[in-house]
Amino acid sequence: MISIEQTREITLPSYLQWVPMVVREGGRDGRGSVSMLDLMVNSLRMRPDRIIVGEIRRAEEAEVLFEAMHTGHSVYATMHAETVFETFKRLVSPPIELPEVVLESLHFVLSMYRDRRSGIRRVFEIGELIPSEKGESVRANIVYRWRSSRDKIEEENPSVRMLETLRTYTRMDDDEIKASIKERAKVLHYLADKRINSVEEVGKTIVQYYEDHDSLMKKIAK
Structure with missing residues (x-):
């Protein structure tokens, strides 16, 4: 996972393989500067699973955001x-x-x-x-x-x-999709009931849902 920001703001769980990248201003002559577009190009060479583009304020940031999307990566951004x-x-x-x-x-x-x-x-x-x-x-x-x-x-x-995308890439029918969404909602209700709301703990639960699904659902059912 790679994040690209003007200033460092994003915080992610410590166990993620995360590379934070931040814009660097150049000197008076502009030398040594590193723009968001520069970081975007470099991030694609690292073949990330996900790219996070920080707050979108200008056309340049929006251009970076959609360039990343067009590469086929999962991309997130704020504005x-x-x-x-x-x-x-x-x-x-x-x-x-x-x-x-x-x-x-x-x-x-x-x-x-x-x-x-x-x-x-x-x-x-x-x-x-x-x-x-x-x-x-x-x-x-x-x-x-x-x-x-x-x-x-x-x-x-x-x-x-969303339904069209899930049907296309997962081969799930509508009933299976609804059941899957309902199960995920159950996990979120469990987190809310147990007051599990830190970035670390929520992230660990989501990882467990995919890597040790049966154990997590048994714990929630108790």
């Missing part, structure tokens, strides 16, 4: 936007101004906000970007949204792109 739709609008409007056709590479958008009453950060929306039939534009599909009156995240619309 300031209050909703899924606002994220989409920021990416296609100045100063970033990406063509909509490029956004086909972006599958999921998760928006968060800080709840001032409780002082914690909450997931507000989870959405996906769905390309048109001709591939010339994309639209935002809100899959889940937090309802403040009930303090619950509820399904807004059925997922389209």
Whole structure:
């Protein structure tokens, strides 16, 4: 796993094979500088499983983000936007101004906000970007949204792109996909009930889910 940032902010579990990369400013003549694009090129030579691109503020960072996606890697990034739709609008409007056709590479958008009453950060929306039939534009599909009156995240619309991707690459049918999602939800409820919320402990549980699945599910069932 490789992270690319303007300034070092991301923290990941210590047991991950993680290479953090940070932009370096050059001297007055510009010599010795290392840009995000430079780091992107170098990261691809390392053949990472996942790439994390830090906060997207300008067109250059967005270019790096989508270049990474087009290489076939799993890519994650952050940017300031209050909703899924606002994220989409920021990416296609100045100063970033990406063509909509490029956004086909972006599958999921998760928006968060800080709840001032409780002082914690909450997931507000989870959405996906769905390309048109001709591939010339994309639209935002809100899959889940937090309802403040009930303090619950509820399904807004059925997922389209996620289901298509899972069917294509896993050969799972709809019933198997729903069962798998339900099982993962059970793991998350277990973490919440046990107040397991540190980066290290949550990460270890997720690793165990994939590497020692049966033992974890037996522990959760007790």
